[in-house]
Amino acid sequence: MPDESELSANRNPAIEKMMAILTEIERQPNGLPLGKVAEAAGVTRSTAYRILNSLLAHDMLRQLDNAHFVLGSRLLSLADSVTVGALGSRVATAAQPVIDEVSRTLGETVKVSVNDRGQVVVVAISLGRKARALQAQLGEHLPIHAGAGSKVLLAHSSKDEIDRVLDSKLPIYTERTLSDPQELLAELEKIRQQGWSNDPGEFDLSVRAYAAPIKNRQGQVTAALSIPFFADVSRDYEAALLYSAQTAARRISDML
Numbered sequence: 660m661p662d663e664s665e666l667s668a669n670r671n672p673a674i675e676k677m678m679a680i681l682t683e684i685e686r687q688p689n690g691l692p693l694g695k696v697a698e699a700a701g702v703t704r705s706t707a708y709r710i711l712n713s714l715l716a717h718d719m720l721r722q723l724d725n726a727h728f729v730l731g732s733r734l735l736s737l738a739d740s741v742t743v744g745a746l747g748s749r750v751a752t753a754a755q756p757v758i759d760e761v762s763r764t765l766g767e768t769v770k771v772s773v774n775d776r777g778q779v780v781v782v783a784i785s786l787g788r789k790a791r792a793l794q795a796q797l798g799e800h801l802p803i804h805a806g807a808g809s810k811v812l813l814a815h816s817s818k819d820e821i822d823r824v825l826d827s828k829l830p831i832y833t834e835r836t837l838s839d840p841q842e843l844l845a846e847l848e849k850i851r852q853q854g855w856s857n858d859p860g861e862f863d864l865s866v867r868a869y870a871a872p873i874k875n876r877q878g879q880v881t882a883a884l885s886i887p888f889f890a891d892v893s894r895d896y897e898a899a900l901l902y903s904a905q906t907a908a909r910r911i912s913d914m915l
Contacts, residue, residue: 676702677710681730684720690727732876747773747782750873750882753914758785758884761907765886765900769907770795771873773882774812777820779803782882793866793887804829804843805836807858807870808885814850815872815880821847835860855905858887865890869901871908875915884908 683699684691691699697707711728714720718733750771758769766789772779779801786792803813804824813824825840837843850856858868870885886904888897 673710676700676706677714680707680710680714681719684728684730688729690723690725690729692725692727696728747775747780749915750911751783754783754873754882754884754911755785757907757910757914758783761785761886761903762787765903766792767886767888767900768793768795770808770885770887771882771911772801772808772812772885774803774816775800777803777823779806779809779812791889793889795887802830804838805832805858805861806885807856807868807887808883810846810850810856810858811870811872811880811883811885814847814856832862833860833864835864837861855901856883857901858885860890867892867897869897869904871905872912873908873915874912881915882911884911 679700679702680696683696693704693707693711696711697704700707702710711720714731715722715728718731720728721731722728750773754771758771762769762785766787768787769785770781771783772781774780781795781797781799781801784795784797786794801809803809803816813821816824821844825844829838829840829843830836831838837846854871856870858866858870860866866887867890868885868887870883872880873882873884875881884904884907886900888900
């Protein structure tokens with residue numbers, strides 16, 4: 660393993676200065692003016708000015724009315740991408756009161772899931788009180804190609820992620836599971852266009868579900884809200900479940 664002196668010699672000076680500036684601003688919740696930033700980070704005012712402008716351009720920092728610099732919103736989206744724990748915690752906190760309300764109203768179970776490196780993880784649930792309400796488990800892992808919530812997350816994944824899933828062998832759970840790459844690709848495009856997803860029995864022919872995307876402040880889909888239910892219900896009731904899923908997902912998005 661290389662020693663500290665060797666590591667230091669191979670570091671990028673510009674990035675080292677940038678990190679020094681971010682570290683100093685992180686220590687001051689109320690922000691720092693240009694002169695204090697330069698002094699605390701040990702760089703000249705002109706160097707600090709150029710680095711600060713670059714960080715502002717990428718939303719890593721923002722400037723308050725008093726000209727002080729504080730950390731920017733881009734850091735939140737980067738933090739969301741680190742682990743399912745960070746993202747799942749934020750989404751679950753915002754979602755729980757909303758899905759509790761929806762579950763009480765409908766009597767059905769409501770779930771919120773996120774994509775964790777190619778697997779879907781349930782990060783929040785509210786169990787329904789109806790005698791026939793379906794069950795769900797917090798922390799449950801689900802395949803990303805089957806199920807209403809899973810398909811919402813896959814539909815809004817990167818092209819590389821979608822290609823990886825389509826190139827893999829997709830397990831078949833029922834006759835309605837989409838395992839053909841072209842059929843699944845068409846389904847994902849449909850989900851993006853209509854703004855919601857349905858499960859017509861991809862895990863169990865007697866179970867259905869509707870799901871809608873939850874978006875962060877940048878408009879990126881970070882989670883999916885789904886409502887599973889038994890198949891023997893009326894079309895009007897299905898329409899009410901879809902409306903509830905979409906409305907609740909929008910409410911949670913507004914809170915993120």
